Every structure is written in C-alpha cells, then in structure tokens.
Amino acid sequence: MTTTADIKRVTRLLREQEPRLIYFKRMLILPPVGHYLRGFFFNQTSTKDVFQPYYMVQPLYRPTEVLVLGYGDYLYLRDTRDRWSIKDPRIEKWLVDIVLSDGMRRIGSVDNPEAFLEYSKSVQTWRTGGDWHVFLTLALLGQVDKARAAGLKNLQSYRSDSNIWRHTRRLLLLMDSGQARVDRVLKSWEQMMVRRLKIEPYWQSPWPS
Incomplete structure (x- = not known):
C-alpha cells in the first residue's frame, strides 16, 4: 500500500506548479481554509503501489468524528487502461494535468456558503x-x-x-x-x-x- 512518503514524493511537481497547495498527511489542502476544507486526498487502495486521488470540499461546521470524503469524487485518468501507480514514470505529470484542470475546476471557487450549496448539487x-x-x-x-x-x-x-x-x-x-x-x-x-x-x-x- 502507498505511504505518506510516496504521496509526498509523487506530488512534488504538482506542488511546484501550484504552490498554494499545502501537503498535509495524505492530502493537499487548498487555502484559505475558512468554513470549508478544500483539497485533494490520496486514498489507499487494496492494490500495492496504487492510490486514488479524490477531490473534496468538507464543510467544517458539519460535526463529524473524522475527515469525510463524501463531499467530492475520484479523479480519473484520461485512459482507463492506466492506473495511479507510484511506479509509473508518468505519474507526476498525470497529477499536474488532472488535478490542475479537472480538480481545480471543481473546487477552486467553492469558498463561500452559496458556492458550496451549488457545488453540493453536483455530488451524488x-x-x-x-x-x-x-x-x-x-x-x-x-x-x-x-x-x-x-x-x-x-x-x-x-x-x-x-x-x-x-x-x-x-x-x-x-x-x-x-x-x-x-x-x-x-x-x-x-x-x-x-x-x-x-x-x-x-x-x-x-x-x-
């Protein structure tokens, strides 16, 4: 299974391209963090060396015991035959491509209650x-x-x-x-x-x- 060190390594180029992103455990936080925790969580999978990135916007005024990944969805590669494997030499460029386009488009503007209500309509x-x-x-x-x-x-x-x-x-x-x-x-x-x-x-x- 992928480790936090693995995730920090493969997101290096992404963090260089978008310096606002803050590495925190298995997550990249998009500041500012006000009512909403926005970012990308890199979920472990049952397959060794493979992770799954997940975009999310968690309302912090909603009390829970743990981080809730419900307010978002997985980010998928363009080619369904590919996998988010830390051993793939293309992984860093893939993350830059997908996160900075699909990911940021989904969560980048969700920084107020009105925007969150609209965003939440897109989540199952x-x-x-x-x-x-x-x-x-x-x-x-x-x-x-x-x-x-x-x-x-x-x-x-x-x-x-x-x-x-x-x-x-x-x-x-x-x-x-x-x-x-x-x-x-x-x-x-x-x-x-x-x-x-x-x-x-x-x-x-x-x-x-």
Whole structure:
C-alpha cells in the first residue's frame, strides 16, 4: 500500500506548479481554509503501489468524528487502461494535468456558503450521506424559512437517537432566539472540527471576532 512518503514524493511537481497547495498527511489542502476544507486526498487502495486521488470540499461546521470524503469524487485518468501507480514514470505529470484542470475546476471557487450549496448539487447524495449539509448551510446563511423546512425534513429522515437528529432539533429550537445563537453553535462545531482534523495552522476563522 502507498505511504505518506510516496504521496509526498509523487506530488512534488504538482506542488511546484501550484504552490498554494499545502501537503498535509495524505492530502493537499487548498487555502484559505475558512468554513470549508478544500483539497485533494490520496486514498489507499487494496492494490500495492496504487492510490486514488479524490477531490473534496468538507464543510467544517458539519460535526463529524473524522475527515469525510463524501463531499467530492475520484479523479480519473484520461485512459482507463492506466492506473495511479507510484511506479509509473508518468505519474507526476498525470497529477499536474488532472488535478490542475479537472480538480481545480471543481473546487477552486467553492469558498463561500452559496458556492458550496451549488457545488453540493453536483455530488451524488449517497456520497454526502444525505442532505444534512443543506440544512446547516441554510442556517449559516440565516435563511430561516428555508432552513426550517430543510430541518423538519431531516427530522423525518433520521433516527431520533442519531446525532444528526439531535443537532438538527437543537438548531431548529435556537432559530426562534435569533441568528447569533445559531452562529455560536455552528462556530463551536467548526472550531471542534478544526481541532479534530489538526488543521489549526491553516484555518482562518471566518467568524466575526
């Protein structure tokens, strides 16, 4: 299986061509990191020496235990007969070609809630685990009526003993008390996610002081 050292090596040329990309474990982060962690994750596969790059935009105000690869999809080579093998001498040029064209085209402009809502429409629902992110993003935007409708739909879709159901009910109740209280909860979740993912050095808080 590919190692983090392998990934750092094969992405060297890519990072030289796009110096904004920051290597972090098995990932290349595209700054700035505000409400959204954008980047490319290099997933291991069951085949030795082969990895699979994945573009993603994770909303950090969505509380989870781990990095969620659901908000994106795999990047594929032009020729389906080829594989993302670290032993292939063409691998570095392939990464430059695919990531800087297909990859950046998909995630490069997703740096605000409105853009994220539009981007998420292009992602298959089964990859996002439902549409909870829609409710949270509408709540973040202060679109109370739309958020309330999405939240009520979530309460019907998820089990009442799930974290998503409990978090949704909590935010719905807070909406009657004003946007400031909703923002405090979303901000606390975002700060928690930043700590869990250990991306504090790259996060630029988008919240008012």
